Amino acid sequence: MTKKILVKSDYSAILKEIKSIISKARYNAFTAINIEMLKAYFEIGRKIVEEEQKGEKRAGYGQNLLEIISKELTLEFGKGFDPSNLRRMRRFFLIYQKGETVSPKMGVLKYG
Numbered sequence: 001m002t003k004k005i006l007v008k009s010d011y012s013a014i015l016k017e018i019k020s021i022i023s024k025a026r027y028n029a030f031t032a033i034n035i036e037m038l039k040a041y042f043e044i045g046r047k048i049v050e051e052e053q054k055g056e057k058r059a060g061y062g063q064n065l066l067e068i069i070s071k072e073l074t075l076e077f078g079k080g081f082d083p084s085n086l087r088r089m090r091r092f093f094l095i096y097q098k099g100e101t102v103s104p105k106m107g108v109l110k111y112g
Contacts, residue, residue: 045093048086066090 052065066083073081 041089042093042096044086045089045091046097048090049093049097052090 048065048069066086070081070083070086
């Protein structure tokens with residue numbers, strides 16, 4: 001569907017610049033949100049690993065930590081916190097825990 005231009009062509013240059021400003025701001029906002037969510041997922045993964053390991057080098061077995069956390073977070077925040085997603089967050093932390101770069105725009109994650 002083509003959008004009809006309602007402004008005289010005399011204003012096309014300024015309109016183009018304003019549209020560019022809006023598009024750039026939206027892109028930057030989207031990128032900032034994604035970066036913050038990646039940081040949150042990394043931190044959630046770190047908390048899960050720390051709780052599972054309780055200071056040990058490896059986690060214990062037979063724990064239902066992820067199911068308990070999943071139920072509580074889903075009640076509070078809605079979708080996105082099922083046990084499989086929490087496992088992905090844990091794995092994300094384990095892969096990048098040494099502060100490796102996750103994306104060129106994000107920089108280095110350093111926690112702890």
